[in-house]
Amino acid sequence: MLEVKNATITIGGKTLAEGLSFMAKDGQITCITGEEGVGKTTLLRTLMGFQPVAEGFVSVDGELLTIDSAPTFRSLMVYLPQETRLLAHQLYEPSWPESEAEEYAVWNMPLPHSCLEEQPEPMTPEEIFHLAEKTLSEGGERSIIIADEPAAFLPSDLTLRMLELLRREAAGGKTVLIASRKPQIIDYADQVINLNRL
Numbered sequence: 001m002l003e004v005k006n007a008t009i010t011i012g013g014k015t016l017a018e019g020l021s022f023m024a025k026d027g028q029i030t031c032i033t034g035e036e037g038v039g040k041t042t043l044l045r046t047l048m049g050f051q052p053v054a055e056g057f058v059s060v061d062g063e064l065l066t067i068d069s070a071p072t073f074r075s076l077m078v079y080l081p082q083e084t085r086l087l088a089h090q091l092y093e094p095s096w097p098e099s100e101a102e103e104y105a106v107w108n109m110p111l112p113h114s115c116l117e118e119q120p121e122p123m124t125p126e127e128i129f130h131l132a133e134k135t136l137s138e139g140g141e142r143s144i145i146i147a148d149e150p151a152a153f154l155p156s157d158l159t160l161r162m163l164e165l166l167r168r169e170a171a172g173g174k175t176v177l178i179a180s181r182k183p184q185i186i187d188y189a190d191q192v193i194n195l196n197r198l
Helices: 040-047 070-074 084-090 103-108 112-116 125-138 156-171 183-188
Strands: 002-011 014-024 029-033 055-060 077-080 144-148 175-179 191-194
Touching: 002 040, 014 040, 014 055, 014 175, 014 191, 029 040, 029 156, 029 183, 040 144, 040 175, 077 125, 125 156, 144 156, 156 175, 156 183
Parallel strands: 029 175, 029 191, 077 144, 144 175
Antiparallel strands: 002 014, 002 055
C-alpha cells in the first residue's frame, strides 16, 4: 500500500500539487490522470523516491519514504516506463557488452551507451504489450506495480489485454498505480486521482 498525505510536489520552482492525499491500496488499481504536463509522471517519480515532496509525506506499507529508504522500497516495485523502448533489451539480445549502470539511469533514462547505437525502429503495439507482459511476469513477488501511460500506443483491444494483466496483478494482492489520460483506463480503475481537480 502507498499513502500520500498532505503532499506538496514542486519541480523547477513550479508547484504541481498541493495538499495531495490519497491511499493506493493492495488489490486495487489506482489511476493518476490529468492533462498533459499537469505532473502525472512527476508524481510517479515521487512515489518511487526520485523526487522528494516539498511538504507532507509518502509512505509504503506504513514506512516513511525518504531519499535514504527509497532504494529499498524500489526493490519492491515493478516499473513500466512511458518510454517503453528503455526496456526493449528484455526482448532482444543486446548488441553491446554487459555493464553496470547506476540505478537512476536504468529507471529514468536511456542507458549511457545507448547514444552510441543506432536507435531501433519504433516498437509495434504487439511488442509493447509483450514487453509489459514479460516485465510483469519477471516482477515475481514485488508488491507494487507503477505504470506510466502503459497503453499510450496501444489500440483498444491491446489496452484491454493490458488492463487484464494489471488486474491479475491487483487480484494477487499487489498495489497497482497507473498514470494515464486514456478513458478506457480511467473507467476501469478502482480509484481515480485527477490532478486537475486539486
